[in-house]
Amino acid sequence: GAVVSQHPSWVICKSGTSVKIECRSLDFQATTMFWYRQFPKQSLMLMATSNEGSKATYEQGVEKDKFLINHASLTLSTLTVTSAHPEDSSFYICSASFGSSYNSPLHFGNGTRLTVT
Amino acid sequence: SQKIEQNSEALNIQEGKTATLTCNYTNYSPAYLQWYRQDPGRGPVFLLLIRENEKEKRKERLKVTFDTTLKQSLFHITASQPADSATYLCALGLEDKIIFGKGTRLHILP
Numbered sequence: 357g358a359v360v361s362q363h364p365s366w367v368i369c370k371s372g373t374s375v376k377i378e379c380r381s382l383d384f385q386a387t388t389m390f391w392y393r394q395f396p397k398q399s400l401m402l403m404a405t406s407n408e409g410s411k412a413t414y415e416q417g418v419e420k421d422k423f424l425i426n427h428a429s430l431t432l433s434t435l436t437v438t439s440a441h442p443e444d445s446s447f448y449i450c451s452a453s454f455g456s457s458y459n460s461p462l463h464f465g466n467g468t469r470l471t472v473t
Numbered sequence: 474s475q476k477i478e479q480n481s482e483a484l485n486i487q488e489g490k491t492a493t494l495t496c497n498y499t500n501y502s503p504a505y506l507q508w509y510r511q512d513p514g515r516g517p518v519f520l521l522l523i524r525e526n527e528k529e530k531r532k533e534r535l536k537v538t539f540d541t542t543l544k545q546s547l548f549h550i551t552a553s554q555p556a557d558s559a560t561y562l563c564a565l566g567l568e569d570k571i572i573f574g575k576g577t578r579l580h581i582l583p
Contacts, residue, residue, distance in 0.1 A: 362516070390571070397482070400517070400562070400573040449516050461507060462564075462571060464516030 359383055360452050362465025369440055369472055377435045377468045379450030385430035386452035390462065391423075394447045406433045440472045475500040477574040479563060485580045486553050494548040494577045496563035503565035506539055506546050511560045511576065521548075522566075553581045 359382040369375050379389055387408050392400040404414045404425050412425035422444075424436040433452075437444055447469050451462040480495040496506070505524045509517035523530045523539045523546070530537045536549040550557050560576040 360516075392573075397575070399477070399575040402570055402572060405570065447514075451516070461519035461522055462509075462517075463519065466516045467514070469514070 358452075358463040360386075360450065360463045360465045362450055362468055364468055365466060366469040367471070369470070371441055371472055372439055374436055374438045375440055375470060377437075377448055377450070377470075379433045379435070379452070379465050381431045381452045381463075384452075386433075387430060389427060389433040389450055389452045391425060391433075391435050392449045392451065394449060394467075400449065403435075437470065440470070442472045445470055445472045477501070477563065477565060477572065479561075479574040479577045481577065482575075483578040483580065485582055488553060488555060488581050488583050490553055492550040492553045492557070492579055492581070494561050494563075494579065496546040496548070496574055498544050498565060501544075501565055501567065503567055505566035506537075507564040507566060507571070508535075508537055508546075508548050509562045509564060509573075511562055513560075517562055520561075550579075555581045555583050557581050 361380045361382055363378045389406045391403045394400050402415050403418045404412045406412045406425045406427040408427045408430050414420045427433040447467050449467040451464040453460040476499045478497045486492040507522045508520045511517040521537045523537050525541050534551045538547045558581045560578045562576040563574045564571050
């Protein structure tokens, strides 16, 4: 149980275009999902916390107008990278908590490798 | 400043031996700590969670300790196998978020 599916697994886009990444909890309802990005040999950096039916909470330094997060249902959250630039190239990973409290383990998708040319 | 530090970027251990990974933190007061395994190009997979009032947790060949005085957690894999080779991440459970260390790449040598 507690499977999180992320799509696409990789995407290449041209500079200036937008890319949407989907994160679905397949067999449980996720009131909260988290979006991380990871650079090679670096830690997972929390970008934002996504709550169903409300606005996402962004971490300091993350541009909310550039990284649009929508959590329209209990099983789907999307991250849209708008007007992507080469420096946005990274590994983006979503996660969801099976429980309702923050001390529950996180279940991660398999990530999306974004390359902006 | 707040930091999470995991020991050496890479660790080589002979098959069958015990691998010990460390996670130290400063200027945080986590209510719990988690360990994850991450394989290349994949998302992390949850392994163990230990709460601040727990000293030790075990699961099969895995053992985690948590010392809130030293601000340190140790992660042990006993009878290590080549299939245990991966990057292991520690994560601090704070009031409203979970934050991760950089991870330690573990290589189990056959």
